[in-house]
Amino acid sequence: MKLHALAVAALVAFGGTALAQTPAPSTSAKDAVKADKAQIKKDKEQVKADRKAGNKDAVVADKQKVKSDKEKLKADQKAAKQERKAEKAASTPTATTK
Numbered sequence: 160m161k162l163h164a165l166a167v168a169a170l171v172a173f174g175g176t177a178l179a180q181t182p183a184p185s186t187s188a189k190d191a192v193k194a195d196k197a198q199i200k201k202d203k204e205q206v207k208a209d210r211k212a213g214n215k216d217a218v219v220a221d222k223q224k225v226k227s228d229k230e231k232l233k234a235d236q237k238a239a240k241q242e243r244k245a246e247k248a249a250s251t252p253t254a255t256t257k
Contacts, residue, residue: 188239195232202228 202225209217 188235188242191235192232192239195228195235199225199228199232 202221206218206221206225209221
């Protein structure tokens with residue numbers, strides 16, 4: 160029984176260090192682009208609703224929000240492109256010998 164407890168303790172000790180070294184899952188730039196597109200669509204619908212309601216101040220604020228969201232989308236698209244290039248470069252062999 161003592162040997163069994165020792166084996167379990169060793170597994171827990173080494174398993175904990177292995178789990179601690181795994182990188183945290185990161186959100187990809189591709190997901191950020193999708194989220195930005197959805198946010199822009201939502202903002203445009205809000206502009207349309209405010210325009211229909213005759214709320215000029217809200218229309219101006221919403222247009223500004225759409226503009227900032229488009230800038231964020233552009234930056235995220237650029238990051239996604241760089242991410243794809245990095246993945247492609249990592250997956251293709253750089254030097255082949257015959």
